[in-house]
Amino acid sequence: MSAVMENQPHEVLMEVRDLTKYFPITGGLFSRVVGHVKAVDGVSFDLRRGETLGLVGESGCGKTTTGRAVLRLIEPTSGTIKFEGQDITHYNKQQMRALRRQMQIIFQDPFGSLNPRMSVEQIIEEPLVIHHMGNRKEREARVRELLDVVGLASYHMRRYPHEFSGGQRQRIGIARALALNPKLIVADEPVSALDVSIQSQILNLLEDLQAEFGLTYLFIAHGLNVIRHISDRVGVMYLGAMAEIASSEDIYRKPLHPYTEALFSAIPIPNPDIKRERIILQGDVPSPVNPPSGCRFHTRCPIAQEKCRVERPVLKESEPDHWVACHFR
Amino acid sequence: MPHRVLDVKNLSTYFFTEDGPVKSVDQVSFYIDSEETLAVVGESGCGKSVTSLSIMQLIPSPPGKIVGGEILFQGEDLLKKSPDEMRKIRGNQIAMIFQEPMTSLNPVYTIGDQIAEAVILHQKLDKRKAWERAVEMLREVGIPSPEKRAHEYPHQMSGGMRQRVMIAMAMSCNPSLLIADEPTTALDVTIQAQILDLMRKLKREFHTAIMLITHDLGVVAEMADRVVVMYAGKIVEESPTVDLFREPLHPYTQGLLESIPRLDQPTSEKLHVIDGTVPNPLHLPKGCTFAPRCPKAMDVCREKAPTLTAVSEGRKVSCWMHVDPQHVDPPTDGSGKEVAS
Numbered sequence: 115m116s117a118v119m120e121n122q123p124h125e126v127l128m129e130v131r132d133l134t135k136y137f138p139i140t141g142g143l144f145s146r147v148v149g150h151v152k153a154v155d156g157v158s159f160d161l162r163r164g165e166t167l168g169l170v171g172e173s174g175c176g177k178t179t180t181g182r183a184v185l186r187l188i189e190p191t192s193g194t195i196k197f198e199g200q201d202i203t204h205y206n207k208q209q210m211r212a213l214r215r216q217m218q219i220i221f222q223d224p225f226g227s228l229n230p231r232m233s234v235e236q237i238i239e240e241p242l243v244i245h246h247m248g249n250r251k252e253r254e255a256r257v258r259e260l261l262d263v264v265g266l267a268s269y270h271m272r273r274y275p276h277e278f279s280g281g282q283r284q285r286i287g288i289a290r291a292l293a294l295n296p297k298l299i300v301a302d303e304p305v306s307a308l309d310v311s312i313q314s315q316i317l318n319l320l321e322d323l324q325a326e327f328g329l330t331y332l333f334i335a336h337g338l339n340v341i342r343h344i345s346d347r348v349g350v351m352y353l354g355a356m357a358e359i360a361s362s363e364d365i366y367r368k369p370l371h372p373y374t375e376a377l378f379s380a381i382p383i384p385n386p387d388i389k390r391e392r393i394i395l396q397g398d399v400p401s402p403v404n405p406p407s408g409c410r411f412h413t414r415c416p417i418a419q420e421k422c423r424v425e426r427p428v429l430k431e432s433e434p435d436h437w438v439a440c441h442f443r
Numbered sequence: 444m445p446h447r448v449l450d451v452k453n454l455s456t457y458f459f460t461e462d463g464p465v466k467s468v469d470q471v472s473f474y475i476d477s478e479e480t481l482a483v484v485g486e487s488g489c490g491k492s493v494t495s496l497s498i499m500q501l502i503p504s505p506p507g508k509i510v511g512g513e514i515l516f517q518g519e520d521l522l523k524k525s526p527d528e529m530r531k532i533r534g535n536q537i538a539m540i541f542q543e544p545m546t547s548l549n550p551v552y553t554i555g556d557q558i559a560e561a562v563i564l565h566q567k568l569d570k571r572k573a574w575e576r577a578v579e580m581l582r583e584v585g586i587p588s589p590e591k592r593a594h595e596y597p598h599q600m601s602g603g604m605r606q607r608v609m610i611a612m613a614m615s616c617n618p619s620l621l622i623a624d625e626p627t628t629a630l631d632v633t634i635q636a637q638i639l640d641l642m643r644k645l646k647r648e649f650h651t652a653i654m655l656i657t658h659d660l661g662v663v664a665e666m667a668d669r670v671v672v673m674y675a676g677k678i679v680e681e682s683p684t685v686d687l688f689r690e691p692l693h694p695y696t697q698g699l700l701e702s703i704p705r706l707d708q709p710t711s712e713k714l715h716v717i718d719g720t721v722p723n724p725l726h727l728p729k730g731c732t733f734a735p736r737c738p739k740a741m742d743v744c745r746e747k748a749p750t751l752t753a754v755s756e757g758r759k760v761s762c763w764m765h766v767d768p769q770h771v772d773p774p775t776d777g778s779g780k781e782v783a784s
Contacts, residue, residue: 172631279720309486309721310658314702314714321713336631339661343704343714366706380636382661383707384700386685394640395633398601 127298127330128161128184133193135176135183139403152402153179155354156193158429161298166324166331168345168362170338170377172399176354177334181300184332185217186210197298215245218291222303224283228275234261234286235271241293260289263326265319281312285319292323300332305340317344338381342366350374353410354402356429360436370432370443373411409441417442445476447518448620448652449498454512456490456497459505465724467493469676470512472751477619480646480653482667482684484660484699488721490676491656495622498654499539500529517619535565538613540606542625548597548605554581555593558612565616580611584641603634607641614645624656639666660703664688669757672696675722675732678751681759692760694737731763739764 134157136150154176161167169177183190186202194203202213218241221227228237238257242248248256258268264285275283284304291299301320305313321344323329335341341348342362349359350371358371369375376393383390395414400406406413412422421441429439456468468490475481483491496502497509500521514521516537521529533539541547549557558577562568568576574593581589584607597605606626613621623642627635639662646653655666663670663684670687672680672695680693691697701715719736722728728735734744743763751761 172633281720310660310699311486311702311717312720314704314716317704318714318716338632339704339706342706376633378706380632381706382635382639382659382665384660384664384688384703384705385707386664386688388707392636394636398603398634399631 124160124162124165126160127163127198128332129194129196130161130180130184131158131194131196133157133180133183133195134191135179135188136191149403152354152405154183154190155405157351157354157356158193159349159356159359161330161332162347163297163330164324164328165346166333166344168341168348169332169334169351170336170341170348171351172336172377174353174399174402175351176402177336177351178302180351181219181302181332181334185214185219185300187219211244215294216296217298217300218294218296220284220287220291220299220301220304222306224280224287224307225275227287228283230275233272233274234266234278237275237286238289238293241290245294247294256293257289260292263292263323264289265315279312280308281315284308284316288316288319288323292327295327296329298330298332300334302334303336304333306335306337313340320344338378350377353399353405355410356437356439357411358436358438358440359429360433360438364433364436368436370436370438371411371440372415372417372443376416409439445478447474448477448516449475449654450513450515451494451498452513452515454494454497454514455510456493456502456507457510458507460725463725466676466727467507467724468497471673471676471678472512473671473678473681475620475652475654477652478646478650479669480655480667482655482657482663482670483673484657484663484670485673486658486721488675488724489673491673492624494673495539495624495654495656498622499533499537501533531565534561534613534618535616536618537620537622538616538618539622539624540609540613540626542628545597545602545605547609550597553594553596554600554608558593558608558615561612562615576615577611580615581608583614583645584608584611585637586611601634602630603637606630606634606638610638610641610645614649614651617649618651620652620654622654622656625658626655627662628657628659635662642666660688660700672699675724675727677732677761678759679733679761681751681757683757686758692754692758692765693733693762694739694764695733698736698738731761 133154135154136152138147139149139151140146141148157180169180171177182188184195194201235257238260239253242253242256257271261268261270266285305316308316324331333344345362348362348365350357352373358365358374365374369378376395379390379393397414400413408424409422409427412418427439427441429437432438432443452472454468454471458465458467471494485491498514509522555574555577558580559573562573562576578589578593581593586592586607627638630638657663667684670682670684671678674695680696691700698717702717704714717736722732730746730748731744734740741763749761749763751759752766753759754765
């Protein structure tokens with residue numbers, strides 16, 4: 115949990131409005147564009163300073179694309195992204211580079227995201243070099259400090275990524291993300307590849323770092339238990355759209371969107387004494403190339419009606435600070 | 444009446460690497476009865492998959508070798524079978540489904556052909572009958588319009604559909620033991636719920652014994668009748684599912700259960716952490732392999748390895764804290780089965 119006080123007005127760090135990202139599909143002899151994968155299609159949310167906003171959803175729901183698009187690691191097709199009040203949607207390369215000090219990313223795959231030919235020191239130092247921060251000695255001191263912060267001994271500096279376990283590599287990735295003292299960290303499935311006992315170590319570390327440095331996290335994961343544990347607020351995505359967004363407590367206690375409800379009821383709970391009504395959704399997630407008309411969930415929704423086939427629901431505030439995109443909730 | 448389908452006794456599988464032998468599975472014993480689901484839980488490298496591959500005798504050799512023990516399947520020792528006899532058992536009486544449904548299907552054959560192949564081989568049916576059987580199995584696992592889908596190739600199906608095809612193939616010869624190695628790990632939660640539901644249904648219909656290998660304790664709680672927990676190649680605890688979750692005995696099991704973020708509990712508290720990492724299998728610590736990470740380790744733990752000892756009805760644990768008979772809990776007469784299914 116972050117250090118956001120209950121009664122303080124929320125200060126918005128990042129504001130995302132109507133974000134879309136279409137990936138073109140090319141085909142034929144001249145690679146003409148024959149269609150689009152609508153990975154993200156009209157997503158809006160606020161990221162409040164000091165909070166952890168969790169993004170959940172199944173594969174292909176667009177959560178990763180959203181995470182990368184708000185950092186402009188991929189160019190959004192349309193929509194606006196404001197960071198500390200500044201519209202950064204059309205920042206040029208130079209402006210973005212300066213801004214990247216403020217926003218960093220941690221990746222899922224602790225194996226693929228570290229260059230195997232660089233030592234740990236070089237990996238963590240690289241962002242400092244790129245941003246011309248400090249001289250050699252200062253940078254080395256900073257790397258030592260960062261290793262200490264993430265719980266690695268400084269003698270690890272001269273070693274290479276292959277010498278580390280998955281959990282340790284993830285710590286290296288976190289140290290690299292912290293190097294420039296960012297305000298925002300997008301954590302893209304940071305614990306999915308780790309074993310349970312290591313996963314809890316990394317989750318606790320991320321929480322400690324947030325408290326210590328006042329970080330804001332956009333935390334992307336498909337594990338609902340992880341999301342519920344670490345997030346202050348949770349956004350549930352389905353097929354490129356935001357289905358529901360509310361505080362972690364509310365969304366678990368009283369999910370409003372039928373998809374959220376089904377998603378929570380589908381998670382096996384490690385307690386055989388608990389018996390639950392389980393909602394098993396039929397069928398698969400439709401293709402984002404041709405998403406269903408109207409509400410995207412209507413093909414699998416247990417309460418869908420004619421209106422859902424025609425009209426796309428907008429995200430509205432059904433209860434205080436509890437937003438849902440459903441005609442009937 | 445339930446009967447013993449599989450009885451593994453003191454199984455040891457080592458991998459002989461350049462740096463020395465790795466004891467992937469070390470003196471492991473467990474059993475599975477018909478119509479029963481046994482879950483094998485543990486983290487990466489604990490030996491759960493090697494155990495299942497040893498049963499199937501699919502251990503790559505060299506470097507792997509089953510160095511000792513017995514695998515009694517329907518009363519007969521599989522380790523004494525010739526490769527030819529094993530081939531007749533594999534896919535027929537013992538079937539297996541894997542984690543990755545894409546790589547375990549052949550991309551250049553239709554799914555109907557792939558299921559029919561096993562049926563022709565083991566059940567001696569002719570081609571047309573085998574195809575009919577394949578379609579029937581696809582219907583059984585809930586694939587819509589199976590007559591049509593049987594002509595499709597694996598790439599035309601989604602992950603959940605492919606896993607259904609794998610299950611259809613595994614069940615096509617009506618096996619008495621199904622080994623499912625992380626069958627839902629690669630799937631999304633809503634699809635996982637469908638597949639778990641399907642496995643429960645098939646177990647009821649076919650009375651198959653299921654060995655479910657997983658790292659997900661939630662899946663264990665929903666699916667298994669009994670559980671064995673593995674750590675560094677050894678079984679550290681064996682228990683009926685309900686008892687294990689109510690009162691885990693081994694400190695490793697306790698740590699595992701406490702370190703998962705829970706949906707059914709408040710989130711404000713910090714997660715429990717098991718310190719350190721799994722030991723290097725080449726240099727296992729002396730005494731109990733979990734002792735270096737164990738919050739309750741005593742002097743004896745670092746000196747002498749405990750053995751798996753029965754402490755009450757159906758419960759065994761390998762821990763020096765529990766060898767004292769005073770610690771034994773009242774017997775539970777296996778009533779947990781009802782709640783877990």
